[in-house]
Amino acid sequence: MPTKLSEFGEFGLIKKLTEDITPIHSETIKGIGDDAAIIKKENNKLLAITSDLLVEGIHFDLTYTPLKHLGYKAVIVNLSDIYAMNATPKQITVNIALSSKFSYEAVSQIYEGIKLACKLYSVDLIGGDTSSSLTGLFISITAIGETTEDNVSYRNGAKENDLICVSGDLGGAYLGVQILEREKRIYKEAPEIQPQLEQYKYVVGRQLKPEARRDIIKQLNKIGIKPTAMIDISDGLSSELMHICSQSNVGCRIYEDKIPIHPETEKVAKELSIHSLTAALNGGEDYELLFTIPMNDYEKIKEITDISVIGHITHSSEGINLVNKQGHFIKLKAMGWSNFNE
Amino acid sequence: MPTKLSEFGEFGLIKKLTEDITPIHSETIKGIGDDAAIIKKENNKLLAITSDLLVEGIHFDLTYTPLKHLGYKAVIVNLSDIYAMNATPKQITVNIALSSKFSYEAVSQIYEGIKLACKLYSVDLIGGDTSSSLTGLFISITAIGETTEDNVSYRNGAKENDLICVSGDLGGAYLGVQILEREKRIYKEAPEIQPQLEQYKYVVGRQLKPEARRDIIKQLNKIGIKPTAMIDISDGLSSELMHICSQSNVGCRIYEDKIPIHPETEKVAKELSIHSLTAALNGGEDYELLFTIPMNDYEKIKEITDISVIGHITHSSEGINLVNKQGHFIKLKAMGWSNFNE
Numbered sequence: 001m002p003t004k005l006s007e008f009g010e011f012g013l014i015k016k017l018t019e020d021i022t023p024i025h026s027e028t029i030k031g032i033g034d035d036a037a038i039i040k041k042e043n044n045k046l047l048a049i050t051s052d053l054l055v056e057g058i059h060f061d062l063t064y065t066p067l068k069h070l071g072y073k074a075v076i077v078n079l080s081d082i083y084a085m086n087a088t089p090k091q092i093t094v095n096i097a098l099s100s101k102f103s104y105e106a107v108s109q110i111y112e113g114i115k116l117a118c119k120l121y122s123v124d125l126i127g128g129d130t131s132s133s134l135t136g137l138f139i140s141i142t143a144i145g146e147t148t149e150d151n152v153s154y155r156n157g158a159k160e161n162d163l164i165c166v167s168g169d170l171g172g173a174y175l176g177v178q179i180l181e182r183e184k185r186i187y188k189e190a191p192e193i194q195p196q197l198e199q200y201k202y203v204v205g206r207q208l209k210p211e212a213r214r215d216i217i218k219q220l221n222k223i224g225i226k227p228t229a230m231i232d233i234s235d236g237l238s239s240e241l242m243h244i245c246s247q248s249n250v251g252c253r254i255y256e257d258k259i260p261i262h263p264e265t266e267k268v269a270k271e272l273s274i275h276s277l278t279a280a281l282n283g284g285e286d287y288e289l290l291f292t293i294p295m296n297d298y299e300k301i302k303e304i305t306d307i308s309v310i311g312h313i314t315h316s317s318e319g320i321n322l323v324n325k326q327g328h329f330i331k332l333k334a335m336g337w338s339n340f341n342e
Numbered sequence: 343m344p345t346k347l348s349e350f351g352e353f354g355l356i357k358k359l360t361e362d363i364t365p366i367h368s369e370t371i372k373g374i375g376d377d378a379a380i381i382k383k384e385n386n387k388l389l390a391i392t393s394d395l396l397v398e399g400i401h402f403d404l405t406y407t408p409l410k411h412l413g414y415k416a417v418i419v420n421l422s423d424i425y426a427m428n429a430t431p432k433q434i435t436v437n438i439a440l441s442s443k444f445s446y447e448a449v450s451q452i453y454e455g456i457k458l459a460c461k462l463y464s465v466d467l468i469g470g471d472t473s474s475s476l477t478g479l480f481i482s483i484t485a486i487g488e489t490t491e492d493n494v495s496y497r498n499g500a501k502e503n504d505l506i507c508v509s510g511d512l513g514g515a516y517l518g519v520q521i522l523e524r525e526k527r528i529y530k531e532a533p534e535i536q537p538q539l540e541q542y543k544y545v546v547g548r549q550l551k552p553e554a555r556r557d558i559i560k561q562l563n564k565i566g567i568k569p570t571a572m573i574d575i576s577d578g579l580s581s582e583l584m585h586i587c588s589q590s591n592v593g594c595r596i597y598e599d600k601i602p603i604h605p606e607t608e609k610v611a612k613e614l615s616i617h618s619l620t621a622a623l624n625g626g627e628d629y630e631l632l633f634t635i636p637m638n639d640y641e642k643i644k645e646i647t648d649i650s651v652i653g654h655i656t657h658s659s660e661g662i663n664l665v666n667k668q669g670h671f672i673k674l675k676a677m678g679w680s681n682f683n684e
Binding site: 002003013018023025028031036039045047050051057100102111115125132136144 | 446
């Protein structure tokens with residue numbers, strides 16, 4: 001009996017396919033299993049390499065995704081992985097496959113978004129491939145960044161009593177896509193009704209035009225904080241916390257009332273009858289940074305405005321816990337997004 | 343009026359989309375326009391980065407492509423680009439999108455091929471993404487290699503009077519796909535007839551299981567020859583010669599009777615009523631190396647058995663010429679494969 005792919009989560013599949021791989025080259029310090037791979041170069045310099053794929057109908061819906069935004073986001077999701085290693089992205093390559101229904105002008109808009117992201121984040125577009133596809137649009141980007149042995153942050157360095165920090169706010173991108181999907185359904189049923197998106201600008205913007213938190217990395221470096229572990233939030237806070245805790249062999253405790261949720265996100269959540277905490281924990285695509293720092297850095301971290309301390313690292317035996325507003329401990333499960341559905 | 347993509351060739355489209363890009367970082371020495379991009383590192387070390395995309399229905403047909411071979415080839419086409427910079431591949435990342443019709447066992451076979459190529463060519467698989475797609479299989483691979491400022495070979499260094507060399511033999515991969523397509527048609531019309539491929543083993547092997555010419559690069563380094571220009575033959579000899587000549591601002595003269603064509607390729611060409619020279623010039627996918635060397639290296643190059651000297655570089659005003667067996671000069675045109683057909 002062939003095994004269906006839906007029996008694996010995304011991580012389960014990659015893990016199983018690559019579990020027998022051990023690096024041949026001693027300079028391959030970190031292979032599969034972090035935000036980016038790390039390769040050792042001369043004089044303590046390290047390269048960070050990451051590669052991500054966006055697939056039409058799976059990761060984006062062209063009915064409501066402007067092509068320029070799509071190109072921009074395709075770059076951002078990769079840069080976010082490089083920053084999550086405490087590294088600076090320098091170059092990208094872009095592979096695009098698209099069907100003949102796309103015009104030159106359409107492809108050109110995707111490239112406009114790609115080039116804009118490159119410009120704003122000081123990244124060189126150094127190569128890639130453009131091919132036709134029978135159906136659908138595929139964008140595969142690889143980003144290359146630089147860091148040093150002193151600065152690199154893996155997922156596996158969190159220590160007991162470290163503080164857990166998160167940049168920005170969470171759950172917005174998930175609610176954004178819910179709004180866009182709702183407007184799409186309404187439009188399908190009644191094309192004469194124009195989508196009303198003005199009042200959902202914040203959450204829709206979080207979904208369609210995310211940014212990578214270069215500013216946070218710069219500020220951390222400036223005030224001399226090196227995260228003991230770091231990851232970007234692409235699959236939801238729960239899932240990322242589990243990566244850090246399992247790779248660092250620790251547990252954690254986070255507090256519901258410390259989780260940063262934007263007032264606009266709260267408002268939309270209420271309207272859609274979705275618990276905003278659920279969106280924050282399991283929504284994904286916020287591209288914020290989740291990281292741990294030594295407790296001694298607490299005074300320093302307060303200097304950075306857009307960071308919330310949401311909890312702390314515990315012994316692994318405690319597991320991964322959310323302390324809710326009533327003070328009850330709730331065990332967290334990874335509900336991170338898997339795209340292999342049946 | 344939107345412009346159809348079929349109005350551009352593959353190179354035309356990428357060129358147009360990226361013509362306004364100038365690298366921001368001084369270490370980005372070579373961006374788009376060679377087999378791989380080149381990034382400067384410390385102590386004269388250079389990184390070579392290339393990225394290629396294989397799309398179902400465009401680059402391969404799963405009716406006759408074994409999945410393990412496909413995985414293997416997807417790696418090889420990238421390694422070939424790294425060798426063509428006179429560099430050594432060290433790491434790859436792999437992004438795969440595939441529909442739910444694929445089982446775990448099927449994906450696993452693709453990975454078997456990928457891992458086999460990695461093992462044989464001493465390359466580390468360091469990361470990547472696996473995603474579902476609505477339809478079709480997409481494999482996007484990025485390869486990272488190393489070379490030095492003294493060794494790197496670009497496309498633009500060919501000089502007048504340099505000798506033009508090619509490794510192995512040409513045209514086989516193109517005839518291989520013709521045979522496979524023919525057997526597919528026969529099978530469709532009469533499924534009871536088993537495909538007879540035994541007698542076409544050579545050309546079919548060239549198509550389904552190409553190798554990258556690491557051996558040639560090693561031998562060139564060993565005998566102290568540094569190509570003045572180099573490119574791998576993925577789109578056909580004509581097209582690659584044009585890249586070298588236009589980027590080096592030179593012309594060339596190649597001789598029909600010097601172009602290496604395997605006896606098996608000749609035999610199949612005859613059977614299919616295809617001129618074997620056409621297959622060699624315009625067929626593509628042979629993944630041999632085309633390179634130029636100073637005339638003084640003529641005695642040295644003869645030490646390498648699997649290399650043919652097929653002509654020499656001329657002044658640009660002469661254009662790109664094939665001297666046929668009758669001694670007539672024929673201007674070559676790029677007939678290289680474009681995948682944006684209507």
